[in-house]
Amino acid sequence: MPSNAEPAPVSAKPPVTLREVAAAAGVSVATASKALNGQGRMTVETRERIRETARRLGFRPNSLAQSLLRKRSFTVGLLTNDTYGRFSLPLMAGVSDALVDKGVSVFLCNVEDDQRLGQLHVEAMLDKRVDGIIATGKRIDRHLPVDLSNLRIPVVYAFTQPDPGAVGLVSDDAGGARLAVEHFLRLGRRRIAHVSGPASFAVVHARAKAWRDVLKENGLAVSEPLLGAWSEGWGHEAVEKLFGKAGRDGWPDAVFCGNDQIARGVIDALRERGIRVPDDVGVIGFDNWEIVAEATRPPLTSVDMNLSTLGREAGLALLSLVDGQPAAPGIRKLPCRLVVRQSCGGPPE
């Protein structure tokens, strides 16, 4: 039973093709193509007439057809296994932002830690003829569960362990740690403890080494870092270890934490003990996870890894690789940035 007052379908008419534009302008498709791309030779009038016709008809070239011919799809794949963490999102946004302006779109590929899923996504990308792939992870020292080593298209690794000989971008963790410790030193702090995550993370060692190096360079006593978990709970425990012993003289006057959650735990635990932050002890975190850093009391000074810049750089690096520019393989470290809030206080008077 046909309905007689059906609303117009949402507009099923197919997109305008170049052929239609050419017909409407009274030229051949070849000429139309050249007119729109600024190629070939023709009178200014012809070119303008075609352009105007295309505009009037709302012509937009079919990317699929273009890609098929040019062997460039203006598309890249973004692999990640960090779908619940907070690292990948700014990174992905950075990639996307860097590329959208160049007309390149990004396929989101969530591979978790699942080999099958990784395989599936990589094959889908290859079939769709992406121009390149960016691999991203939640850990700088771990591989994604996929083999990207013989892919015939360029690959850039961002915030994850690259294949040997590939180009990788990571944050400069040691530099970030330096930033923090040197900030403490500038403020006159001298007994700077370090509380960080599990020893199984490479960044833990990189940051700890930088912390120790800066202390040594400044002729200060060096102790062992306290390694535990990436959690608030561990921050509490660490405070117990550091400030549990009697004798205020042995207490640190600054704590550099491996991430913001630990720092949060440290600050809370210090307050519960009646130790003032920043007056008695300064605290610096890592990651600059704003929602945590701004909720601590006082707000937390923290090292920002500039992940969206990292993503942006990764996108641009991939693009130049796609354009055939050879890139120096190896790992490029991007600087961190210290975001100063109120957990370190000012210089001593």
Next chain:
Amino acid sequence: MPSNAEPAPVSAKPPVTLREVAAAAGVSVATASKALNGQGRMTVETRERIRETARRLGFRPNSLAQSLLRKRSFTVGLLTNDTYGRFSLPLMAGVSDALVDKGVSVFLCNVEDDQRLGQLHVEAMLDKRVDGIIATGKRIDRHLPVDLSNLRIPVVYAFTQPDPGAVGLVSDDAGGARLAVEHFLRLGRRRIAHVSGPASFAVVHARAKAWRDVLKENGLAVSEPLLGAWSEGWGHEAVEKLFGKAGRDGWPDAVFCGNDQIARGVIDALRERGIRVPDDVGVIGFDNWEIVAEATRPPLTSVDMNLSTLGREAGLALLSLVDGQPAAPGIRKLPCRLVVRQSCGGPPE
């Protein structure tokens, strides 16, 4: 000066085409295509020979060419303006997971709140002939800064305000609030306060209304909800308002919070006042942001909006729209789920 010991290029050889497979198998491309797709008629031997040849050569059909012909690209666009929040990530992962198995890839489009960026991305999607678009936001009651209303391809809205007449999926905030309040009631709590976010958010009212409704249905006294910000700080303030007045008798024995950060603030503030959670007061949050919910002391019972399920459903809904199945327009609400931890205690003895 040509180098004489150059390492072999990473393998610049182009992918195997169907034509090559056909030639290798000694048949025409038509036959090869039919053999691989299970179409047409030919002897079992021919079919197997072609398949074997394709396998041996590592043939993979060019999606671009297929898409061009079939007028289906097996790609969809995912628009979001929540690149730093925690809502979009599980949602995006859900979409991606639901689609990858169907061979559909997802374009990530970060539009922030930028009209230009939105326009850019939508045009790129259209040019790339996506089969459909999923629009996602960080707020259920706000539009994305793009017009998706006359697009000739299907659009599904997930966790954002849909256009009238479009299909939208959101979480059932009222249902979620019910879950929380009824849980309190089952545990014997009777004086249940509600602390939530800014009145400018629609969800604040939806949840508050459900809270009030459940109380009324159970013949309990109803007060005004405390509306403020989505922050820990507001949780602290709210505790001051609720528990500042003398007279322990007037105090609530449960607080239902509009999100986990508020709940965190509430729990911390209660502890600072020496009020025990859950013994004296039960607390429930919203969002089930694990990293927060598990860090509160005690760990926080919270309402989970099942965002990855929401994403999955959005993906499937879009797919069936793309397949031409008409979908009932309007907003579909997906149930929430209460994740019980330790901030509510057991039933009273």
Next chain:
DNA sequence: CGGCCCTGAGAAAACCTTTTCCCAACCCGC
């Protein structure tokens, strides 16, 4: 006035796959 070059534009191939139509050969029954 003839040859040459330049200009403006079109025809056709190419990209890779799918699908429709077609054809030759073979088998069967009469």
Next chain:
DNA sequence: GCGGGTTGGGAAAAGGTTTTCTCAGGGCCG
């Protein structure tokens, strides 16, 4: 032996664009 049906497989068009080649006409120089 011949018409009709079936079987196995190929030719060609289609999808939308880009690019190379070709070509006709006109202007210029000698």
